Amino acid sequence: MASLKALKMRINSVKSTQKITKAMKMVAAAKLRRATEAAEASRPYAERLEAVVSSIASKVTVGPQSPKLLAGSGNSDVHLFVVATSDKGLAGAFNTNIVRLARRQAEALKAEGKAVKFYTIGKKGRDQLSRTFRGDIIHSIEPGDLGKLTYADVQAWGEDLTARFEAGDFDVAHLFFSKFENVLTQTPTQIQLMPVAVTAGEGDAVGVSATVEYEPDEEEILADLLPRNVAVQLLRANRENAASEQGSKMTAMDNATRNAGDMINKLTIQYNRTRQAAITTELIEIIAGAEAL
């Protein structure tokens, strides 16, 4: 049985761990509020752009001269997975869930005989994916603090991705991130990034009935907007990720704090039992000594 002193030390160490996890939980809660605000603030732009793009795209007939981002390369042999995770762990299953979805999709595509390449955002995603797909990762980005990401940062990645797409490095690009539903639920999500997936019917929102004047013509506007759409999608994914990460971290740290509390209770009971046993032994010794006289 552990000595009294050893038990006391363990209790103290668990207590200080609990203090740390409690502090981390509170920090995550504060950051979460800011991250959700940022995620909501970036929504109007993304929604409007999407509405405009799909309304123009539905009018333009896809031909050989249309932008590649709209028409695609014509086949779907090489897939690129843009996997957005974070640089830091300690957020429960946040990174793992995103990677797991990507890995499952990758294996399904590989089983169909397609090639899959990875473009990772975030250290954790790269580390986890390199265990199984080491040779398939073509580029990795370390975004740092997701909450501080600006549009300018994301724009550079978008341009890089578009350039690779134009060069024919891949045929289809998918974006993986964690969608923030609420503090308890974050769903790993996959969307198609390139070529642009045109959702029919949504274009009605931008007054299709009226004859809209275009300056310059539709094709040129599209060529201007489509690369921007890529960057906006990336920004959206990273904003959602920032909120999800903090939500996930908050839950994980809350659990850790509670577990530490349980542990302290258990150890305290053990400590008290041991102390009482020591007192009883001492008493028996004294009584036995007195009786022997």
Add this chain to the structure above:
Amino acid sequence: MALRFELVTPEKLYRSDDVYMVVVPGSEGDFGVLEGHSPMMSTLRNDAALEIYATQGATPERLIIAGGFAEVNENGLTVLAERVEA
């Protein structure tokens, strides 16, 4: 007579107001938008000034925008811009 005007950046909804007129620096020339303008879409010149007239004859408020796109529909004018400087 008011024009519903919205200026949106990727980071936030920058401005949402009822104004009298907005002069938009379109890539094929400036154009003024009043209420009831016919529907149109246009890309914008980079680093050009967007002029907002709150009321008729008022001194315009100038915002420098870059990477922009303007859309006029029956609900008003929406300008999407990547960067806005007052």
